[in-house]
Amino acid sequence: MTTEEKIFNAARIVFQKKGFAGARMQEIADEAGINKAMLHYCFKNKQLLFEAVFKNAFSQLAPQINAIFSSNETIFEKIKQFTHSYISFVIVNPFLPPFVIQEMNNNPEFVKNFFKNENSPNPYLLIDQIKKEIDLGIIKPMNPKQLVLDIFSMTVFPFAAQMMVKGILHLDDAEFNLMMEERKTTIAEQIINSIKK
Amino acid sequence: MTTEEKIFNAARIVFQKKGFAGARMQEIADEAGINKAMLHYCFKNKQLLFEAVFKNAFSQLAPQINAIFSSNETIFEKIKQFTHSYISFVIVNPFLPPFVIQEMNNNPEFVKNFFKNENSPNPYLLIDQIKKEIDLGIIKPMNPKQLVLDIFSMTVFPFAAQMMVKGILHLDDAEFNLMMEERKTTIAEQIINSIKK
DNA sequence: ATCTTTGTTAACCAAACGGTTAAACTAAAA
DNA sequence: TTTTAGTTTAACCGTTTGGTTAACAAAGAT
Numbered sequence: 001m002t003t004e005e006k007i008f009n010a011a012r013i014v015f016q017k018k019g020f021a022g023a024r025m026q027e028i029a030d031e032a033g034i035n036k037a038m039l040h041y042c043f044k045n046k047q048l049l050f051e052a053v054f055k056n057a058f059s060q061l062a063p064q065i066n067a068i069f070s071s072n073e074t075i076f077e078k079i080k081q082f083t084h085s086y087i088s089f090v091i092v093n094p095f096l097p098p099f100v101i102q103e104m105n106n107n108p109e110f111v112k113n114f115f116k117n118e119n120s121p122n123p124y125l126l127i128d129q130i131k132k133e134i135d136l137g138i139i140k141p142m143n144p145k146q147l148v149l150d151i152f153s154m155t156v157f158p159f160a161a162q163m164m165v166k167g168i169l170h171l172d173d174a175e176f177n178l179m180m181e182e183r184k185t186t187i188a189e190q191i192i193n194s195i196k197k
Numbered sequence: 198m199t200t201e202e203k204i205f206n207a208a209r210i211v212f213q214k215k216g217f218a219g220a221r222m223q224e225i226a227d228e229a230g231i232n233k234a235m236l237h238y239c240f241k242n243k244q245l246l247f248e249a250v251f252k253n254a255f256s257q258l259a260p261q262i263n264a265i266f267s268s269n270e271t272i273f274e275k276i277k278q279f280t281h282s283y284i285s286f287v288i289v290n291p292f293l294p295p296f297v298i299q300e301m302n303n304n305p306e307f308v309k310n311f312f313k314n315e316n317s318p319n320p321y322l323l324i325d326q327i328k329k330e331i332d333l334g335i336i337k338p339m340n341p342k343q344l345v346l347d348i349f350s351m352t353v354f355p356f357a358a359q360m361m362v363k364g365i366l367h368l369d370d371a372e373f374n375l376m377m378e379e380r381k382t383t384i385a386e387q388i389i390n391s392i393k394k
Numbered sequence: 395a396t397c398t399t400t401g402t403t404a405a406c407c408a409a410a411c412g413g414t415t416a417a418a419c420t421a422a423a424a
Numbered sequence: 425t426t427t428t429a430g431t432t433t434a435a436c437c438g439t440t441t442g443g444t445t446a447a448c449a450a451a452g453a454t
Binding site: 025 | 410411412413414415
């Protein structure tokens with residue numbers, strides 16, 4: 001593993017745990033097992049190191065989601081694939097959703113630019129498809145954006161608010177993961193059940 | 198308005214916008230229009246000022262939620278009341294959900310203690326009721342905690358991930374609020390529709 | 395009138411922070 | 425063997441940050 005990779009991995013861990021403002025360059029250096037000056041040698045400054053981590057996090061997810069959204073399957077099938085695929089991904093990367101939400105909240109300008117320039121998840125193929133299937137009478141009339149929001153809510157929220165969910169429902173890690181495994185199939189079933197004519 | 202109130206309101210604004218780590222005592226003082234030393238005179242230190250704001254935020258919500266959960270209504274009615282009541286509340290306090298999620302993520306120990314000591318939303322009345330109604334054959338067999346999680350997901354997520362939702366779905370503030378108004382009724386209808394026998 | 399308590403400020407401080415520098419180390423090219 | 429280019433480090437620096445201090449002002453209390 002190169003030094004740059006060591007730094008990158010360490011930065012990902014620390015940024016995800018503490019956020020941009022709470023992360024300390026020294027802590028990242030310690031986590032990577034290298035001298036603090038190397039951080040600046042490899043990534044110039046804190047902001048650029050952060051952006052590298054943030055972009056990488058998104059770039060792991062966006063292609064997966066877009067691939068599903070732009071396929072030729074029915075919506076019902078896409079909903080099934082998305083929930084299964086997304087939950088599988090974030091079970092392995094559980095810190096990602098709260099991290100993204102946090103930095104969206106703290107630094108909206110950066111994130112807005114990010115969404116314009118980088119390849120971010122694009123739901124408009126899905127939205128168009130929903131419109132068509134409504135017209136064809138396959139699913140009930142509704143605001144397509146609400147359906148997209150429902151799908152994201154049901155899949156992303158439990159991970160985004162992980163600590164709160166575990167606290168309120170008294171779940172340990174094992175129970176939480178078990179529930180998330182269950183959700184891989186149940187979410188899609190419920191949503192489909194509530195929208196099909 | 199007393200000086201203490203001025204500080205508290207200013208702290209709420211700055212903490213919700215920047216998070217604990219990102220907030221600056223000087224910025225809070227400026228926002229309150231008073232000298233920085235007054236912060237320490239009134240609230241001792243940053244941590245205690247933050248805890249005051251955090252506890253207050255939760256104490257506004259918890260009683261509302263618990264009142265609904267512990268009433269004598271049917272689950273269907275409780276779901277309707279909760280979604281309507283919660284969305285109405287956070288439309289007026291939109292920074293609350295991301296704020297809570299962020300600080301849960303950054304400072305889990307503090308939050309765990311908080312949940313044990315303060316009056317936090319207690320879903321177990323609701324969970325017991327769900328179990329009973331499943332046994333009575335009113336709703337489909339399922340894990341009651343999953344249903345509770347569904348309800349929270351559908352209501353809380355759009356606000357928790359507000360910036361992301363607006364970005365991905367290309368919504369301005371007006372469109373976003375319009376969608377949330379619509380959700381006050383549609384969420385409950387959808388959930389009820391998908392669980393009733 | 396004088397003392398005490400409470401509220402308020404400007405000036406200050408030590409520690410922590412992000413970032414820089416210059417030197418030392420390494421290994422491959424000349 | 426020497427040069428050269430790329431790595432890595434210890435030590436340092438200016439600024440920011442949370443927090444303190446001492447002086448001061450207003451208002452009751454004695």
